[in-house]
Amino acid sequence: MDRLFHKFLRARKIPSTACSGCGLGQVHKRVLLALERLDLGPDDVVWGTGIGCAGRQTFNTWRGDNFAGTHGRVYAIAAGLRVALGPGKKIVLTAGDGDAFGIGLKHLLNCARRNVDMTVVVADNLGYQSTGGQFGITTPRGSVTDSSPYGLNEPGWLGGGLDVLEILKAAGATYLARHLSLDGASSVESLVMALENPGFSLVHFIYPCVTHFGAVTLGERDKGKILGSFRAMFAGGGKGGPTDRDDGRGGETDGGGRKDPGPQAGSGPVSGDPAFRLKRGTYHDGRGLRPEFAASLIAWTKNVREGAGR
């Protein structure tokens, strides 16, 4: 096992129950690398997890304090925990795309609105993979999945002029970033900024699901080839190391004013969806621009108490 395992993880939970080739471990590894960079240990972080692949495979892997939220509600639980814990401890939450942007979006938006100090890591496998590979809220249009055999006909939160990070930005989040789980040092850098931000931070990672997205949507069983296709689709890169060289350059964000071409029935999987040209790196950096929820609440409560005592 590597040094990150020995420093941060529980032996009885690793190797995880994730499928061979699941990119979730890559996301988990980047968070641990960021914590290592900040010299934070198991005593400094409370780790919460959502439901689905992302929640299940990371639950209780952290050697320090852990908790599992109900589906989509881990952000609300963490907001209460933030007030109780005080500013000394970091809160890291790992959730999936359905948990964060589907059932839990309203809780997520309200945490962003209050600027609650937490780092949400959204591990996005582009659909509901733990339940058998149905299309989800970030599945690219046109994708063939178990529940969209002729191609997905509805817009998701990525592409077609929509971007869920734009909604979070408008809701008041103070740090937002997006990466592929294959990105190297640049993704760790974004996570470091997110962890250092005394406010609501979210880093969105898109990672390959080999069992459903790879096999059904990409039509490929060979995991190495799935990784290659995934990288070529999102990053435009070929064989090589981490995909950092494309950061902030090759990609383009789908602008709000662009005409949405919509899916072509029977045109095959995902080609042509703007989700595949998303810009990687920091999406919004408003660190320190808004007051943090727990700190202001504690100060406000203290003022009220002192006022009432007079």
Added chain:
Amino acid sequence: MAKSFVIELDFEACKGCGYCLEVCPRNVFDPGRAFNAKGHQPPVAARVDDCVGCQGCFYACPDFCLEVTCRE
């Protein structure tokens, strides 16, 4: 003298996804033949002298079972 690297691959923890093989720009790994206790076939770092320490395999490994360190 050029730097040399050590690749440690945990045979039992590996799930045999082959991502290290896929990302390595120097073709250091070969597909493995031996099965571990969970029935996966971990790759083998067959040409470790060709490793340039880019850490591509370390970043790509989803199972915390691969480490690349510089030999002092």
